Amino acid sequence: MTHPAPSVLSAADTARALPYPALAREIEALLRDPAVVVPARIVQALPGGGSLFVMPAVDARVAITKLITFTPDNAGRGLPSIQGDIVVFDVATGRRVAILDGPTVTARRTAAVSLLAAQKLARRTDGPLLIVGAGVQGRAHLEAFHAGLGLREVWVASRNPASADALVRHAQALGLRARRVDDADAALADCPLVVSTTPAQQVALRAMPALDAFVAAVGAFTPAMVEWDAAICRRLAAEGTLVVDTRDADHEAGDLLQAGIDVAALPTLADVVGGTAAWTGQAARRASGPVFFKSCGWGGWDLAAARCMTRLAP
Incomplete structure (x- = not known):
């Protein structure tokens, strides 16, 4: 047979x-x-x-x-x-x-996880979206947010200007307003959507996101990796809302672990989707500060x- x-x-x-x-x-x-x-x-x-x-x-x-x-x-x-x-x-x-x-x-499911988190947690979805890191994940997140959020505008920051310009052209080909920005920290104040997809070998972001921002931090997925400054992560924990993708982040979320944050106490995306007590106890804080979604990956x-x-x- x-x-x-x-x-x-x-x-x-x-x-x-x-x-x-x-x-x-x-x-x-x-x-x-x-x-x-x-x-x-x-x-x-x-x-x-x-x-x-x-x-x-x-x-x-x-x-x-x-x-x-x-x-x-x-x-x-x-x-x-x-x-x-x-x-x-x-x-x-x-x-x-x-x-x-x-x-x-890997590229598409990671971006789709960020998309789902943004659909559940973002207060503004039209943009501008700031993408920090113009590689494979930057492109995937651009496409995912365009397809699933009604995004209208994107700004791109990268250590490699040529990569940033290429992603800007791709965004424009999708019908979005797009431009390159050379100072990601300065751009944070004007962007209600932020995605960081850098190689996470060093701190790339040292400023506070806007009060109404949704941030998907994707690049750092081991304890040794980092994209966001530790002091900013601690401010986000005090003034905003932190959510992790899964409980695997408890030992993998480099940005948060290096900032001394108790990751195991944070709600997960499953808590958000299911409306569990772990999430409802923090949901009210969304109105007063940024939402920082830390994604580390999961089978x-x-x-x-x-x-x-x-x-x-x-």
Whole structure:
């Protein structure tokens, strides 16, 4: 008896299978699904400073394993910093049904998580959106916020002016007003939406966001990484609202951990979606200060991508 071969999706195929609004909805559905099980991910250090990530996850219908490498120095080699695949299995039969492009899923599910958080937490969604870091995640967040928020204007800051200009042109091609800014700290005061997607090898932002701002801090996803100044993080904890993507952030949110913040006491995106006591006790503070959403990554987001792909497959 023969079985159909698994679909091997290219980067372009994977992107088409994961439209941002649908993926954000699937992430919200996953956070409400009691059948989801996500073991702790394995992070194996590699010689030369890279890391190997092994991330399984399962629900009642789909099982996945994500295998990717993260090599920060690849930017200087002209290679992607994230490489690998996500293998998707049918739970009932154990059959491998698809192989997704790992970097594409990582970019899109991370941006879709930020989109969902912005849909739930942002007070203004038209912009300007300040994107700090004009790489893969900067582009993915631009596209996600454009597709899911009704964004009208974007400002881009990057250490590499050419990268910033390229992302500005992409935004303009999407029909947005867009420009490059050379001082991200100064721009924060005028932007109700902020996304930081830097390589997180050093502090990139040292100013306070606007009082009505929603910030998605994405770049730092290990305890050693940092994008936001520690003093600013402490001010945000005192004057605004901090939310983390999952409880994995308790030991991975470099920005907050290095600032001495008790991350384990913060509400998660699941608390926001579910309206739990952990969130409702802090929700009133949204009216008086910025919302800072710290995203570190989780295998459940990749499971959501696999679920989205299988639901939309012809």
